[in-house]
Amino acid sequence: xxxxxxxxxxxxxxxxxxxxxxxxxxxxxxxxxxxxxxxxxxxxxxxxxxxxxxxxxxxxxxxxxxxxxxxxxxxxxxxxxxxxxxxxxxxxxxxxxxxxxxxxxxxxxxxxxxxxxxxxxxxxxxxxxxxxxxxxxxxxxxxxxxxxxxxxxxxxxxxxxxxxxxxxxxxxxxxxxxxxxxxxxxxxxxxxxxxxxxxxxxxxxxxxxxxxxxxxxxxxxxxxxxxxxxxxxxxxxxxxxxxxxxxxxxxxxxxxxxxxxxxxxxxxxxxxxxxxxxxxxxxxxxxxxxxxxxxxxxxxxxxxxxxxxxxxxxxxxxxxxxxxxxxxxxxxxxxxxxxxxxxxxxxxxxxxxxxxxxxxxxxxxxxxxxxxxxxxxxxxxxxxxxxxxxxxxxxxxxxxxxxxxxxxxxxxxxxxxxx
Amino acid sequence: xxxxxxxxxxxxxxxxxxxxxxxxxxxxxxxxxxxxxxxxxxxxxxxxxxxxxxxxxxxxxxxxxxxxxxxxxxxxxxxxxxxxxxxxxxxxxxxxxxxxxxxxxxxxxxxxxxxxxxxxxxxxxxxxxxxxxxxxxxxxxxxxxxxxxxxxxxxxxxxxxxxxxxxxxxxxxxxxxxxxxxxxxxxxxxxxxxxxxxxxxxxxxxxxxxxxxxxxxxxxxxxxxxxxxxxxxxxxxxxxxxxxxxxxxxxxxxxxxxxxxxxxxxxxxxxxxxxxxxxxxxxxxxxxxxxxxxxxxxxxxxxxxxxxxxxxxxxxxxxxxxxxxxxxxxxxxxxxxxxxxxxxxxxxxxxxxxxxxxxxxxxxxxxxxxxxxxxxxxxxxxxxxxxxxxxxxxxxxxxxxxxxxxxxxxxxxxxx
Numbered sequence: 011x012x013x014x015x016x017x018x019x020x021x022x023x024x025x026x027x028x029x030x031x032x033x034x035x036x037x038x039x040x041x042x043x044x045x046x047x048x049x050x051x052x053x054x055x056x057x058x059x060x061x062x063x064x065x066x067x068x069x070x071x072x073x074x075x076x077x078x079x080x081x082x083x084x085x086x087x088x089x090x091x092x093x094x095x096x097x098x099x100x101x102x103x104x105x106x107x108x109x110x111x112x113x114x115x116x117x118x119x120x121x122x123x124x125x126x127x128x129x130x131x132x133x134x135x136x137x138x139x140x141x142x143x144x145x146x147x148x149x150x151x152x153x154x155x156x157x158x159x160x161x162x163x164x165x166x167x168x169x170x171x172x173x174x175x176x177x178x179x180x181x182x183x184x185x186x187x188x189x190x191x192x193x194x195x196x197x198x199x200x201x202x203x204x205x206x207x208x209x210x211x212x213x214x215x216x217x218x219x220x221x222x223x224x225x226x227x228x229x230x231x232x233x234x235x236x237x238x239x240x241x242x243x244x245x246x247x248x249x250x251x252x253x254x255x256x257x258x259x260x261x262x263x264x265x266x267x268x269x270x271x272x273x274x275x276x277x278x279x280x281x282x283x284x285x286x287x288x289x290x291x292x293x294x295x296x297x298x299x300x301x302x303x304x305x306x307x308x309x310x311x312x313x314x315x316x317x318x319x320x321x322x323x324x325x326x327x328x329x330x331x332x333x334x335x336x337x338x339x340x341x342x343x344x345x346x347x348x349x350x351x352x353x354x355x356x357x358x359x360x361x362x363x364x365x366x367x368x369x370x371x372x373x374x375x376x377x378x379x380x381x382x383x384x385x386x387x388x389x390x391x392x393x394x395x396x397x398x399x400x401x402x403x404x405x406x407x408x409x410x411x412x413x414x415x416x417x418x419x420x421x422x423x424x425x426x427x428x429x
Numbered sequence: 430x431x432x433x434x435x436x437x438x439x440x441x442x443x444x445x446x447x448x449x450x451x452x453x454x455x456x457x458x459x460x461x462x463x464x465x466x467x468x469x470x471x472x473x474x475x476x477x478x479x480x481x482x483x484x485x486x487x488x489x490x491x492x493x494x495x496x497x498x499x500x501x502x503x504x505x506x507x508x509x510x511x512x513x514x515x516x517x518x519x520x521x522x523x524x525x526x527x528x529x530x531x532x533x534x535x536x537x538x539x540x541x542x543x544x545x546x547x548x549x550x551x552x553x554x555x556x557x558x559x560x561x562x563x564x565x566x567x568x569x570x571x572x573x574x575x576x577x578x579x580x581x582x583x584x585x586x587x588x589x590x591x592x593x594x595x596x597x598x599x600x601x602x603x604x605x606x607x608x609x610x611x612x613x614x615x616x617x618x619x620x621x622x623x624x625x626x627x628x629x630x631x632x633x634x635x636x637x638x639x640x641x642x643x644x645x646x647x648x649x650x651x652x653x654x655x656x657x658x659x660x661x662x663x664x665x666x667x668x669x670x671x672x673x674x675x676x677x678x679x680x681x682x683x684x685x686x687x688x689x690x691x692x693x694x695x696x697x698x699x700x701x702x703x704x705x706x707x708x709x710x711x712x713x714x715x716x717x718x719x720x721x722x723x724x725x726x727x728x729x730x731x732x733x734x735x736x737x738x739x740x741x742x743x744x745x746x747x748x749x750x751x752x753x754x755x756x757x758x759x760x761x762x763x764x765x766x767x768x769x770x771x772x773x774x775x776x777x778x779x780x781x782x783x784x785x786x787x788x789x790x791x792x793x794x795x796x797x798x799x800x801x802x803x804x805x806x807x808x809x810x811x812x813x814x815x816x817x818x819x820x821x822x823x824x825x826x827x828x829x830x831x832x833x834x835x836x837x838x839x840x841x842x843x844x845x
Contacts, residue, residue: 054561108696108712118573119595121549128553128631135557138550139474142634150828153635154542155574155595160829163697169709172697172831173603176541176574176595184592191610197694213553216561217568280582280591282532285502285570294588297533415570416579418591 015193016262017270017424019100019255020367021093023086023206025061025248025354028070029093034371037379038400042353044246045231049210057224059231060210061248061355065089081123081152084161086251086360087114087206091162098255099267100200102166111170111198112163113189114253115181115205117359117414119174120152122211127152162202162253170198178414179319180278181205182252182362183422187276189256190422199258205363206251214358215247221286223323233383235356237320237349238327238395240386245321248355252363254370271373274407275306275423286415288325292333295411295419299337302421308407310338313345313423315378315403317365317410318395320349321356326413331391333411333419346403348396352382362412366422369408373426377402438609439686439840441679442521442672443782444513446624448484448665448769453516455488456779457786461813463795465768467648467663474630480637481646483628484665484770496584502567503580504545505666509624510577511584513670517620518585521672521684528586534617534678536589537581539670540596540604541574542773543625546632548572553631581620589616594774597827598734599695601668601777602835606693608673617678623774624668636664639828640701641738652767654735655742655802662737665766668775669782685840688785691820692721692836700830703741709832710734710748710824717834718752723820725753728760728836730793730816732780732823733808735764736771745824746804761793761816763809768797777825781835784821788839791817 020030026043027033036043043061052058063086067077070089080088095102102110127149131140151157159174171192175185182205189203218224225244227234235246262269279301281294303310316338319330335342350368357364372378377400384397407425412418443453449466450456459466470483491500491508499511514537518524528535549572555563570576574595582591590611594600601623608621627636636642643661645651652663679686694716698709718725731753734745753760765783766776787793793814802808823835 112697116595117575121572124549124631124635125553128550129557131631131634132554132557135554135559138554138630139477140550140630140634142478142637145634145637147638149635150638153632154597154829155544156542156597156600156827156829156831160597160697160700160831163830164699169697169712171603171695173600173695174595176593177578177591178573178575188592188607195610212561213549213556213564213568216556216564217552219561220564220566221569223569278590278592279533280537280579280588282582282586282588284583285576285579297588414575415573416575416591416593417582418575418579 013194013196014259015190015273016257016259017254017273017370018257018262018267019094019098020370021090022252022367023063023065023090024250024364025063036353037350037368038377040380040382040398042232042382044235044355050212055215056219056226058228059234059246061246062210063249080161081120083116083206083208084158087158087162088165090251090253091202094253094255095166107167107169109170109199110168111192111201112159112168112172113185113201113203114159114162115175115185115359116158116207117176117178117181118207118209118214119155121214122208123152125211125213177418178416179358180362180412180414180418180420181359183412183420184278186363186366186422190273190276193256193258199261201256202253203256204253205360207358207360208249209358210247210249235322235352236383237322237352237381238391239384240388242322244323245356248357250357250360250364252367270370271424271426274425275302277301278418278420281417281419283417288329290328290332292329292336295333296336298419298421302423306423311341312407313338313409314405315372315408316345316347317369318347318349319412320351328390331393342393346378346394346396348379348381350379365410369410369424372408373405373424376405436613437676438612438673438690439676439679440671440688440785441674441684441686442517443785444516444520445669445782446486446489446509446513447667447779448486451489460765460783460794461792463797465797467651467770472628475633478633479644480633482648482651482663486667499580499584502571503576504548504571506545506624506626507577507580509667510539511581513624514581514620517670517672523672532586532588534589535587536591536611536616536619537578537587538592538604538608538619538621539578540594540600540623540774542596543627543632544574545572545576546627547629550629550631596774597829597831598773598776599825599827599831599833601774602825602833603695605690605781605835609690612673612675618672618674620670621673622670622778625772625775626666627664627773628666641736641828649798652737653799654737654764655804655808656799657803659737659739659742663770665770665772668772669778688788688840689838691838692717694720695831695833697830698832703738703744706826706832707744707748711751713832713834714752717836721836723836727820728753728822729818730821731760731762732784733762733764734824734826735766742804746806758805759807761809762806763793764796765794767799777823780823784823784837788818788821791815
């Protein structure tokens with residue numbers, strides 16, 4: 011008998027909205043959280059804008075030691091995890107801890123901290139033979155990518171499969187997809203799934219500057235993230251974290267849990283084309299969507315909303331439009347498709363999980379979040395991008411897609427009720 | 430689905446780029462002879478560091494095997510990955526024709542624990558020493574953990590499921606299991622494994638905080654697990670990639686099956702909580718044996734995690750006895766990684782390669798530099814031991830708290 015996977019809790023730390031309620035308020039209002047960078051002095055950079063979280067870890071329940079030990083991206087995850095577990099109503103202490111897993115994604119992990127300390131030990135980039143005596147003894151926690159999932163597992167006493175997934179900008183979708191497989195295939199009954207990244211640092215901003223992937227619209231940051239708009243000029247960096255509690259459906263029903271929806275399908279493929287480039291046909295993303303639909307036992311026409319990757323680069327939005335048309339056929343034209351990156355920016359590995367949480371909320375609220383800043387159509391992007399204002403709509407099944415550096419193309423499907 | 434129709438995940442190719450050999454043949458020769466490749470670190474900029482000994486890959490010229498356009502945009506860890514993938518694919522006789530006719534039927538899964546540290550340090554030096562416009566165009570794709578999977582997929586034209594487990598040591602086994610599961614779900618083949626390159630100066634500084642790291646300066650004394658001289662582990666670079674392939678797909682194209690990935694499980698017991706790892710490792714082994722449909726007494730050899738920290742070694746020896754019972758005192762245990770060092774995620778993948786080769790050759794490789802065991806283990810030391818090996822168990826624990834167990838079956842093993 012196939013095990014089904016329910017979403018029973020959500021939690022989020024996003025720019026402009028910490029906590030599911032504030033996050034949905036932002037999305038449904040169409041406000042944008044993009045602004046000039048305040049986390050460091052971005053002088054000299056081509057793109058000096060980002061969507062930052064106004065985040066005070068102490069105000070969200072982390073004590074001084076946790077703040078000291080955990081990098082910012084881990085703090086985001088822990089706070090989102092607290093909210094998700096609380097929301098699920100689970101008493102994890104009463105569960106079989108070997109049956110509780112963790113699957114979290116991050117694209118760049120501890121780089122922000124690694125860069126900070128690099129500056130100290132290299133005397134400001136002057137020395138190759140870095141000075142270890144200036145190094146923090148906890149630096150290995152930033153160096154090891156599994157610190158993220160490990161910190162989450164320790165917080166909740168999870169002793170099942172604990173994993174960090176790092177597939178660039180699809181890390182969040184893939185971490186949720188991996189958790190889905192883990193529960194569906196019986197390796198855990200509960201999996202704390204999600205992703206987190208805090209990439210707003212000089213090295214990460216500079217490396218995207220170098221390939222002109224980020225928007226240089228420094229004069230108007232609130233309107234700089236313009237997915238699908240003909241005047242789009244790159245993505246706006248973001249940060250944040252999102253966590254979902256995935257639970258075997260019968261396990262959730264047995265304890266009378268509130269089930270938001272089911273995670274019914276997931277697939278990922280590589281494009282084998284280019285580390286940063288995308289084809290104009292979108293064949294591989296289309297394939298991921300088709301296989302995820304198949305996994306969900308849904309027809310393309312069952313999809314009521316597409317949460318787009320919609321990064322706002324010239325090539326991405328065309329690639330993705332082509333992929334969705336290829337996978338959903340004529341139905342694509344009747345299906346709203348929006349990019350919340352217009353509001354919360356692109357938080358690299360985190361955004362996939364943030365977008366899945368947005369989909370869970372869209373199903374719960376029966377409304378589609380808009381694409382902010384969408385004004386001038388691009389002739390090659392001819393779908394319904396839900397310009398600027400949220401839209402009420404009957405939603406039963408929704409699709410979230412993502413593309414990542416390295417060629418990763420992933421798709422996740424959430425369904426409110428299945429026969 | 431009945432067991433009769435379930436696809437089995439076979440291993441059809443092995444590719445090794447390791448400190449003790451940069452081809453599968455040279456690796457196996459050094460491994461079965463028990464030669465140690467641990468030595469003083471020679472990388473520029475590391476002379477002054479308290480970490481003195483590691484397993485460096487020395488006999489490797491990336492330009493001889495990888496095209497210039499891939500070399501310039503990648504770190505050393507991806508050089509090793511591309512080279513090891515080529516070796517594994519050649520070994521499996523899986524070529525361009527296979528991926529061109531069915532590109533979605535082959536995927537790539539790697540585990541990564543250290544990323545492109547050398548490339549990243551160079552770009553950080555440009556940024557902080559000169560300015561942001563000196564950062565090169567490849568930093569965004571060379572440092573991150575996903576680099577090796579992405580580059581192998583592109584270079585070889587593989588569009589199947591591609592994934593990256595960013596992990597501590599145990600993630601190497603998780604990546605192989607991830608590949609085996611993708612195969613069981615329907616993908617024909619996955620090139621899977623891990624290679625690491627954690628020996629750039631700043632990467633080494635980052636590792637100094639690990640209490641488990643050995644800073645002993647004599648290569649033959651620096652990494653001696655299960656002895657009363659255990660003083661931590663020695664890091665290493667390099668690793669291995671294997672081809673995990675559906676047995677029916679392998680048979681259809683006439684490829685040789687080298688072994689099977691029969692079972693896996695992973696647990697978590699907390700970073701550096703080595704006493705607790707006893708129960709975590711035991712749970713993982715039980716679940717992995719269960720997954721493989723394998724009784725404890727069927728295990729013919731254990732490739733140990735062998736951290737080299739007394740408390741951790743004790744926990745591992747006890748976990749083996751806990752699960753394999755009275756048999757735990759008789760089943761041969763080995764840790765060839767004392768001759769290569771621990772290449773983080775790559776370490777248990779190298780052990781997996783060694784285990785498959787050991788089953789093929791009927792020979793258990795020894796544990797270099799280890800002589801007197803203080804734990805209740807039948808540790809293979811000195812010279813390789815001939816044995817009929819049908820089932821091998823590979824164990825791994827990570828410094829961040831993961832425990833993982835993988836059950837391998839010999840190609841000739843029939844499963845009812």
